[in-house]
Amino acid sequence: MSASITLATTRRILNQLRHDPRTVVMLVLVPTLLMVLLRFVFNSAVVFSHVAPALLGVFPFVIMFLIASITTLRERTTGTLERLMTMPLGKFDLLAGYALAFGLVAVVQVLVAAAVSLWWLGLTVQGSVWSLLLITALDALLGMALGLFVSAFATTEFQAIQFMPVFVLPQALLCGLFQPRSEMGWLLNWLSDVMPLSYAVEALQQVTGGAEWTATLTRNLLVVLGCALLALALGAATLRRRTP
Amino acid sequence: MTNSAIVVAGLRVIRGGRDVLRDLSFTVEPGSVTGLLGPSGCGKTTLMRAIVGVQLTHGGSVTVLGEPAGSKPLRNRIGYATQNPAVYADLTITESLRYFASVLGAPRASVAEVIEQVGLTSHADVLVGQLSGGQRGRASLAVALLGSPELLVLDEPTVGLDPVLREHLWDLFHRLAAQGTTLVVSSHVMDEAARCTRLLLMREGVLLADDSPDALRAETGQQDLEQAFLHLVREKEHTS
Numbered sequence: 001m002s003a004s005i006t007l008a009t010t011r012r013i014l015n016q017l018r019h020d021p022r023t024v025v026m027l028v029l030v031p032t033l034l035m036v037l038l039r040f041v042f043n044s045a046v047v048f049s050h051v052a053p054a055l056l057g058v059f060p061f062v063i064m065f066l067i068a069s070i071t072t073l074r075e076r077t078t079g080t081l082e083r084l085m086t087m088p089l090g091k092f093d094l095l096a097g098y099a100l101a102f103g104l105v106a107v108v109q110v111l112v113a114a115a116v117s118l119w120w121l122g123l124t125v126q127g128s129v130w131s132l133l134l135i136t137a138l139d140a141l142l143g144m145a146l147g148l149f150v151s152a153f154a155t156t157e158f159q160a161i162q163f164m165p166v167f168v169l170p171q172a173l174l175c176g177l178f179q180p181r182s183e184m185g186w187l188l189n190w191l192s193d194v195m196p197l198s199y200a201v202e203a204l205q206q207v208t209g210g211a212e213w214t215a216t217l218t219r220n221l222l223v224v225l226g227c228a229l230l231a232l233a234l235g236a237a238t239l240r241r242r243t244p
Numbered sequence: 245m246t247n248s249a250i251v252v253a254g255l256r257v258i259r260g261g262r263d264v265l266r267d268l269s270f271t272v273e274p275g276s277v278t279g280l281l282g283p284s285g286c287g288k289t290t291l292m293r294a295i296v297g298v299q300l301t302h303g304g305s306v307t308v309l310g311e312p313a314g315s316k317p318l319r320n321r322i323g324y325a326t327q328n329p330a331v332y333a334d335l336t337i338t339e340s341l342r343y344f345a346s347v348l349g350a351p352r353a354s355v356a357e358v359i360e361q362v363g364l365t366s367h368a369d370v371l372v373g374q375l376s377g378g379q380r381g382r383a384s385l386a387v388a389l390l391g392s393p394e395l396l397v398l399d400e401p402t403v404g405l406d407p408v409l410r411e412h413l414w415d416l417f418h419r420l421a422a423q424g425t426t427l428v429v430s431s432h433v434m435d436e437a438a439r440c441t442r443l444l445l446m447r448e449g450v451l452l453a454d455d456s457p458d459a460l461r462a463e464t465g466q467q468d469l470e471q472a473f474l475h476l477v478r479e480k481e482h483t484s
């Protein structure tokens with residue numbers, strides 16, 4: 001591991017984003033706009049407060065999944081990855097650089113969406129806003145790690161985008177956002193038990209619903225972190241120095 | 245021969261179920277400019293990938309600067325320019341090079357230096373995506389030059405360039421070789437062969453010739469290297 005290479009990678013990715021202002025604007029504003037839309041669809045601050053926390057976790061997860069899989073795929077198809085693999089760059093330097101850059105973007109994204117939800121849309125958070133940010137950053141990390149991993153199985157950007165419904169939508173459907181997990185049939189309940197997003201959403205609901213830090217909260221966070229690290233390790237395994 | 249820059253022995257590579265390199269053996273001397281020539285699809289890129297250590301191989305060995313190809317100690321001693329320009333399209337030339345320089349641990353000042361060497365100083369702050377094909381190729385070449393590597397592996401670096409620029413780059417290559425850098429340069433174009441000190445002529449994954457341009461002319465009795473190559477191909481077909 002080399003901190004200077006990691007930071008250089010982070011800076012490089014942020015620079016790439018800087019040259020693409022349209023993407024930046026969409027990254028920062030789209031989740032917020034969707035929150036606003038949702039608030040008026042429900043037309044009730046109480047109902048909104050019920051689903052908003054889960055959404056704050058789902059957005060960075062989905063968006064980071066997409067961005068990370070496309071960025072990595074591009075890196076693979078344009079040959080820049082091959083070039084980097086001939087250089088003194090460790091796989092984890094690259095992954096950590098990605099994680100830092102995208103994590104930063106996710107935090108900004110959530111800050112804006114959370115701020116608008118809290119001050120304007122009537123979301124109430126009992127716990128600390130910091131824990132909320134921590135959980136969403138972990139969510140973003142999870143999405144990024146999964147995106148990176150699946151990009152190894154895509155050869156075109158079309159395929160990479162198609163992986164989203166496969167890997168992300170089932171998790172979003174089963175995470176307790178649409179239906180409490182306890183009310184699902186045993187099979188769906190079991191499925192949602194093995195999907196990391198469920199734990200992230202539960203953690204978010206706990207933070208918004210209660211002021212205390214509980215043991216379940218810690219467990220949920222550890223599950224999300226563990227899954228993110230596992231996906232990162234799998235992602236690292238797909239970054240090969242030698243290819244066929 | 246431990247002081248050869250590259251030793252390839254019995255190298256075999258299979259890609260997509262086909263034998264792409266079959267039992268290839270040769271050595272490259274330090275400070276030489278070796279031209280890798282042959283028809284499209286004969287395995288030039290595959291061989292270069294094996295030398296820089298990103299190609300899965302299926303037999304034989306490649307030793308570069310005394311170390312196994314692709315091993316850690318080699319990673320800032322080799323510069324590689326891929327056939328398709330590999331630079332970030334959404335960064336400026338300078339930003340892209342700065343990134344690669346930090347990865348290589350090359351001094352920051354070397355960025356402006358290599359941009360100058362490939363003649364892109366006037367475009368240093370232009371997005372790579374907005375460059376012409378030839379300019380993009382040169383930006384990619386500049387990355388390979390970063391950090392003054394001991395070995396340069398350049399895959400068709402002069403494709404799509406005008407005669408003036410080609411001349412300029414070949415001068416650069418020879419200047420670098422005179423300073424002790426070893427260069428392996430692939431090309432389709434036979435008139436570039438004459439500029440190399442050594443030629444490796446490849447066809448369908450085997451070497452047809454491994455000689456200096458003059459020796460090749462003498463051996464085949466052809467003044468023109470393109471004719472010499474065709475001569476070798478016909479000779480090979482007769483004997484097999």
Ligand SMILES: Nc1ncnc2c1ncn2[C@@H]1O[C@H](COP(=O)(O)OP(=O)(O)OP(=O)(O)O)[C@@H](O)[C@H]1O
Pocket residue numbers: 244259260262264282283284285286287288289290291327432
């Ligand atoms: N990614 C790949 N997967 C499978 N086979 C490949 C791949 N890349 C190249 N090949 C095959 O390997 C053989 C040699 O390809 P290579 O790219 O080394 O040729 P080349 O001499 O560099 O050609 P050119 O002059 O057109 O660049 C070709 O028959 C090609 O079909």
Ligand SMILES: [Mg+2]
Pocket residue numbers: 288289290327399
């Ligand atoms: Mg090629």
